[in-house]
Amino acid sequence: MNAWLLGAAVLLVTLLGVGIFAFRGPMFDRLVGLQLASAIGTLALLLLAEGYGRDIYFDLAVVLAAVSFGGTLAFVRFLERWL
């Protein structure tokens, strides 16, 4: 196991904790958990891509970085206006 995969493993464990956090507690705490999970998930994908030498994982990381922004922003606007 190289440093990339070791880092990815640590981040995936962290992602599990943040994921549990995003399922519990008040509404906006969950939203912050979702934001953090998006960033950590993207980092884990980058590490996995480099660790396994798979180009497609880099594409996934790029797409996740862009799409998670739009998704979280949609949640933010929804919570701000209607809840």
Added chain:
Amino acid sequence: MSAGHVAIDALVALSVAVAVLCAVGVLVTREPLDRLHYVTPVAAVSTAVLATAVVLHESFNARGLKAVLVAVTFIVLAPVLTQATARAVRVHRFGDWTIRPDEKKKS
């Protein structure tokens, strides 16, 4: 192991450490507005450091450029998201995001 490999491993470790510490910070603090402060280092520092490590390892080929693209995306878009979330918290609590008169007195 060359100095370059040591530098790359150190950058990967730094990136992961910042992400883990920020996750702990989010779990420990109580207020959503305080928690938001811990999201920014992951988006700004961790991604930039990791992109630097990938570029050192791969040079500026497709992989390196994609890692830089991810870092730039986060660095540009994360502050927008943080501001929007903080604004939503205030609107949800007070009905408006602007500073209230009692907050002006405190400052």
